[in-house]
Structures are given as structure tokens and as C-alpha cells.
Amino acid sequence: MADILPKPLQRLILVLAKLPGVGSRTAMRYALHLVREGSDRLEELSAALDETRREVSLCPSCFGMSEGGGLCPICASPERRGETLCVVEGIGDMPPIESAAQYAGRYFVLHKLLSPLKGVGPQELHLDRLLDTVRDHGIAEVVLATPLTTDGEATATYLSRLLTQEGVRVTRLAAGVPVGGAIEYLDRLTLSRAFQDRKEL
Template sequence: MAAIAPLERLVNALSRLPGIGSKTAQRLAYHVVAQDEAWVRELAESIYNAKKKTAPCPVCGALSEVGMPCALCEDPRRRRDILLVVENMRDVVAMERARDYNGLYHVLGGVLSPMEGIGPDSLRFGELMDRLKDGEIKEVVLATDPDVEGEATAAYIGQLLRPLGVKVTRIAHGVPVGGELEYTDELTLNQAFRGRREL
């Protein structure tokens, strides 16, 4: 039996999501079309609204409602003297899942990668420097992935911040080399954070 064109388009769209192969995409597509129209409309609208109404937090770069600081930046219970620098929002979620860190975040939006044309101007280094101007932040913890690009980015930030006199530390390598924070278990993340070292 030949696939119906709209269903085929849905399968193709779903298979472009990370971690979704063609069989899973097909299973999800068949599930979606089997639901009632109200549920499908709600799903489609929630996807559209999430895209339309979500943007980087103007303070830290994590995801938030358009133009609004995120809940983490607004939380008065979080420490204001420590800043954890990560590559992306998924790393913020991973660190929050570990429940060991209670300071602020700064999301770079990637890592330095000259091969892909990503230089210092492509990342949120300027915003990081602006956040350190008032002197409230005493320690910056670098939590980029322990791969070549992540290490190069951490080294670059270390050199950038050294003249400011702020303490700069790097999470310990309990996170496996070549690994990604997003896929690291909570215990390993806790050990890596507790074992951070000064650069």
C-alpha cells in the first residue's frame, strides 16, 4: 500500500527531529493521525506557539518567553556570586537535573569552531563580559564539553577573564572526554562540578 502524501510529509518532518529515526517517525505519524482533530490541533498550536513565543533570555541566553528574563535569572533564591558558563540550553537542563548547582547561568550559544566559521563574534562573549562589570560575580565556572572545541572555548574565556580578577574555574573531567553534558548522568555531573579547578 502506497503512503499518502501528507502522511509521508509528516514522517519526513518528524524524522528530522534529533534522536528520531525513520521507524520512530513513522510510528509517531500514525499515532498523530489516529487521534481526534482537537488533540492534533492542540499539538500543532503548542509547537507553533513554543517557537513563536520562546526566545533566548535577555540576561543569560537560556530559553524564556520573548523579551522576558527566564525563571532561573528571576529566582531570588539563586546565588548571585557564581556564574556557570555552558554551551547551550540543554546543558542548563542537565545541570538543573543534577540539583547540585544553585547559581546563575550564561549560555554561549555554541563553541568556537573555526572549521564551521564560528568565531568569538558568533557567541555570547560580549554579554558575558557585560555581566561581570558590576563585580557581583566572584567566580565563573566553565562547563563546556570536554572535546576539542569545548576545551578551546574554555581556554579562550579563561584568557578573556583573567585581567578582570574574577576567579575562573573549570568543571572536573568526571564528564568523559568527547562526552556531552546533555547525556551525562546526575552523579557524574555532581562529581564534575564538585571537582572543578581554577584555570
């Protein structure tokens, strides 16, 4: 279908179609839209891409996103409490935790979860860096905020074994009834977990 289009446009469509949630038809719509909007819009996009490529890298401390090869704003901030560390699976998990405004410590991003079947072992999670961070920065508590899936739970279990040996307090995000949620409509596995993890008032 895209055969009649100029070759560069065809390549652009193929590149766009690799983005999450974008199929070949959406990719073609985006590409044609950009061309129709004219060279200013293309310039804008290409400049933004270029700058991202040059300036954005992983933070050497937490493996979150940082600018200009330095520490990310969270690691660099003196306001952040340095003795707690929150371990998350991906960078996408940080903004929601930030907007919940309950946590004021630092982060560590794994980028992957353990999965022996997919060949992801501890070495793929740069855990040596995690242990270095815990030792060097005098971390007192590590909050494990990996997802509550089998991989996420297994990763949390492994990390807690590893970190407990370091003499650091290890906690796991609570699982249970969502705030504003009616018990009646709660799925039963979550509900049974909520009962297991109930707490004294």
C-alpha cells in the first residue's frame, strides 16, 4: 500500500510503526501528517529527536533518565532523603509514585525483572550497582516496588534475600483493597491477599 510513496517516507513509516501502540496504518497517518504540515514541523521533530539523542542518558546512580550525562534531578536534589531507596521495574513507574507525593527518597530502576525462562538473570539487572549504592550511600531502607506479578514477586523475593544480608531494612509495597474501592467488586485473589496482609489499628 505504501509502495507508491517516496522511499524516505516509506522508511519513516517503518520506523514509526515500531513505537508501542502504533501499527502500520497509524504510522502512515503520522508520516503523512508530518509531511503535510511542512518543513517547520519536520524540523521541530528532528531537532527534538537530535537533542534527545545527544543530551538524554541513563543516570549513573539510579539508572533513571538524566540530562547531559550527569545525575538525574532526583539523585542531584539535596532535598531528597538519602537513606531510603525505592526499587522500581521501569522509568514509567516513577512519575506515578512521584505524583502520589508520599515518597521522598531516591530510586533505583531495574529496567527488567528476573525471568529464568526469558534468560534474564541477576546480572542483567545490574544488581552490583544496587548493592554499591546501598553500601556507599548508607541506605537504611529499601522499598521494593516491583509489580505484583509472578516475575515482579520473584524479583522482590530475590532482592530481599540479597539486601537483608547487607543489614538493610527491606520493605515491600502493600497489596490489597484500592482506596475508594468497594469490597463487593474486588477480585478475589486481591481480596484474599488483603486479608493475609491486614494490619492492626
